[in-house]
Structure formats: structure tokens, C-alpha cells
Amino acid sequence: MKNSKPEVWLRGPLPNIPLLLQPAAHALLQSSEEVERYLLNFPKDQLWTKIAGHASVGFHLQHITGVLDRMITYAKSEPLSDLQFDYLSKEGQLNDGITTTELVKAFQHKVEEALSFFKTLDEDTLKETRTVGRKKLPSTTLGLLFHAAEHSQRHVGQLLVTISILTLSKD
Template identity: 45%
Template sequence: MASGDPVEVWMRGPVEGIAPALQPVAHSLLQVREEIERATADLTPDQLWARPGGAGSIGFHLRHIAGATDRLLTYARDEALTPAQLAQLKAEANPGDPPADAAQTMAIACEAIDRALAQVRGTDVATLFDARGVGRAKLPTTVIGLLFHAAEHATRHAGQMATMRKVVLG
């Protein structure tokens, strides 16, 4: 699936190894991967971490896609967040010193998407409506709710990145 393909991922047919009920999740995650590759192509570190008007930078959105996807899928596995995941959450907007470049930051997001796809591929559809809790408050949801939210949340941030790219490049 080439990122230059004019046909969106969901119209390319089923993703191999993914249960029919989870195809929309896989399609969304793969679409996000293609969109973030386009949004980060050729950006300098200054452009990647720019925050015009105080908006979230493209770099933040990449790290947040990675971190939020990982956290949501942790809850889908019925596990608690680790101290490392909580530390990552606090560091998502920090560009680093020197600032991370686009290739490094995009790789983090793509690796998270790959791990998410592996988890989706291994999800037993008989568990999709199993109850799960989110956060310390254990807010109620289900496995399918978390998988779907991970995909749509990543999609929202990929859209924000596309818009921010236009703003940053002027």
C-alpha cells in the first residue's frame, strides 16, 4: 500500500489477517500512517516543532498518536499504564535538545501503529464486548470501544497535522 496511492485505504479491500469486524480499525490506522508520512515529509526540526498561535506542533501530534494509541491499547488488554507510559505522556510536547527531527519522530508514531495493528490482528472477536476500564477512575468501555477510539483519535491528530503543515509552511 503505497502512501502515494490515490485510493484511500478503506477502499483497497480487506487487510490480511484482520477479522472482518476489525477491518475499519485497521483501515483507519493504515490511513493515519500514510497521512503522517505525507504531513512530515521534508519538514525541518523548526517546522516540526513550531507552535503558531500556541497550537500543538506537528511533532507533538506525532508523539501523541504514538503515546495515546499505546495507552488505549494497554487498556484494551486490561492492563494498567506503566510509569514509562505516564512519563511519555508528560514529554509528548517536548521537542528535546537538540529537537528531534521529522524522521525520528515519525518513526515513533509508525512503530506504535505497527504494534497497534499487531494487537488488532491478534484480538479475539469473542472479546470485543468485554468490559474494560480507562484510567484510575476505571471509566467504563469495551475492547471494541478502545480499539475504535485508538483509530479515530489517531485520525483526528493526523488531520490536525495536515492543517498545521499548511500553516507552518505558509
């Protein structure tokens, strides 16, 4: 599954994204591309399979979408909605009604939404204090958006390992 293009961060700055958010934007786009590439033709019957008790591909896809959505909400200094809490409670639950393609598209849509949000921010906004969760743990706009990007990358790595094990065991 070779990619002919260089990694996203080596393709240059993204237009209208603040300089300090370029690494986060690059990481999110890289995650989006890798998820699409590695899940092309992924068997639907393996979407919720856990290996040795570890998270399924379906969980990782739901989770990276949900975390990105929640971090954007906190970065906007807004509380989570009932819909977001409901989504969180269902992350990783077997859902035969959803396809791999739908989960990939949902993540890609959330990445696009995040990048649109990035374009609305200036350097001063990035330094503003923000809080996380019901406990209102301290962060900043920049901290939240960086976490969203690195968290996505971490789960995409785990997802890719899970995919490789599942598809190798099919051979």
C-alpha cells in the same frame, strides 16, 4: 502531494484482522501513510512551532503515538507503566534531540504493533469490558481500539493543517 493509491479503506480487507476491526485498522494505516507523506522534507526547525497557541507538529506526532500505546494497553486490560506515564508527561515538550523522521517512525511502529494486536483478537474479546485510566472509566476492547483509530485521524487532520500553515508561511 497527490497519492496514486486509493485510500486504505478502499484497498480491501486486511488479512487476519477481525471484520469488526477493519475500519480501525484502515484508519490507523491511513494515518500512518498521511503522516509519512506530509512530513517528508518537513523542516526540523518547525517541529515544535505553535501557531496561535495551538499544538505543534511534534506534539501531534508524540500524542498520537502515546494515545495508541495507551489504548492498546487498556485493551489488553493492563495498567499503564511508569514509562508510559513518563512519556505522557513529556508529550509536546520541546525536544531538539529528536527528529521528525524518528517521530514518524515511532508512530508507524506503534501502528504495526496495534495491527499485530488486532490479529490476536476474536469477536468475543471485542465485546469484553475494559476500563480506562485511574478512574477506571468503562469501555470495551472494541471501544478502545475504535477510539485509538479515530483519535489518530483527528490529530492527523490537525497536524496536516499545522503543516500547511507552517509551510505556506515559509513561501
